[in-house]
Amino acid sequence: MWGIKINRFVILVVAFLIFTLGSSTGTAIEILVQPGESIQAAVNNTSSGDLIIVKPGNYTENIIIGTQNLTVTSESGNPEDTIVAANNPNVNVFNIRANNVTINGFKVRSAQYAEVIGIYLAGCSHCTISNNDLSENYLGLYMSNSKNNTIVDNKMSLNSKYGIQLMHSEGNVLSNNSADSNHHGIVLENNCSNNNLTENMAGSNAGYGIYLINSSSNNLNGNTISKNDMGIYLTNSNLNIILGNNILENIRYGMWISHSNYNRISGNTINESNWGIHMNSSDNSTLSGNILAFNHISGLSMCPACDNNTIFDNYLNNTFNAEVGNRKNTWNTTKKTGINIVGGPSLGGNFWANPGGTGFSQTAPDKDKNGIADIKYNETNFTDFLPLVSVSNPEQQAPSVENSSIYLINSSTDLTNSSTDLTNSSTNLTNFSTDLTDVTAPKTAKVPVTAKSSSNEDNTTEKDGNQ
Secondary structure, X not given: OHHHHHHHHHHHHHHHHHHHHHHHHHOOOEEEEOOXXXXXXXXXXXXXXXEEEEOOEEEEOOEEEOOOOOEEEEOOOOHHHEEEEOOOOOOOOEEEOOOOOEEEOOEEEOOOOOOOOOEEEEOOEOOEEEOOEOOOOOOOEEEEOOEOXXXXXXXXXXXXXXXXXXXXXEOOEEEOOXXXXXXXXXXXXXXXXXXXXXXXXXXXXXXXXEEEEOOOOOEEEOOEXXXXXXXXXXXXXXXOEEEOOEEEOOOOEEEEEEXXXXXXXXOOEEEOOOEEEEEEOOOOOEEEOOEEEOOOOEEEEEOOOOOOOEEEOOEEEOOOOEEEOOXXXXXXXXXXXXXXXXXXXXXXXXXXXXXXXXOHHHHOOOOOOOOEOOOOEEEOOXXXXXXXXXXXXXXXXXXXXXXXXXXXXXXXXOOOOOOOOOOOOOOOOOOOOOOOOOOOOOOOOOOOOOOOOOOHHHOOOOOXXXX
């Protein structure tokens, strides 16, 4: 009997010790890093679920993270006072190799090293990179073979290559980031799919604001893309949704779509570039609800190899609205009730205006007041059978040019305070350099410049330090 009781007691003690040790092992801890101490040393002593808080100061080191579920954050949340600069030219500043890692609130610098990346994610998922300044590096942020990560509220400026680059990565969210004054702003390359790019700013990049290469089924929604050489460039990229973006004052093209099919391009404002949208060898896409206004050479151009695209309910107000290479595209949808882009009661074709107020849709008759012209609109290589006209009491405000001194008032001819001579924008055209680094090139061009396809110059070699 006593033996049985002792055995039971031993079993209970062993069970208690196992439970206690297991509980202590799984308890997350908080590690505070002071200036003069090492963030990497703190990382090396972490377990899953731990939190590292970094005090304001300057830290010179390269940090490799292999611990799952780890958070590394600045105490202040202010990137300006917590700076991490590279110490080793062969390792990126933050090199993440684990899932569910959060990096928040740092200014990340490559120091004097030419090809160090600010934050590099390799084969990671469910990581969060937020509120960091990733400027003045080779690449601000580089993601390879990673999925379902969140990149939000970061600044990537003055990087010698790109602000953000994704390779072979899917299901990621890039939101409210600023990618300015890099070579390209945001680049998705080689089988990047199902990524959501929302409300980012890509401006004043020497090359392209947003660049998709061999990347399909992505969403670009509500981004502001301005003053780049080219706003959005898609090549060999299909089934993307480009929705509600402001694409303004880009030097050559607001948007270039090359060898890319089945894309939906809707609700975008594309103003004051040389060409608004250019399509090259691209088929079966839908362009609807876009505003293409005050582009200096043409609003929409399509090469002879573009077939079976549908273009309707767009507002075009350019000196020359459309250059079209064949008659194999459709320029209106079936007439039906619905508020169109200029507030009329019917959906059908497009609104054809010009800055002088004498465009077809500005002068065409509409006896039954249904917002559809009584006659079709014929141009070289296309016919809009249901062109829109302005109505006296529109159900929505007519399109306007944002951030411009030019306003459209109910699609009428009232152009006020215009500082741009739009009537002569096709004259005195000067030669345009194709060098993407020449951001001082004029905003008019003599002939279209063929955009380059993906090349070695744009195929970044993965640089991952000691991987």
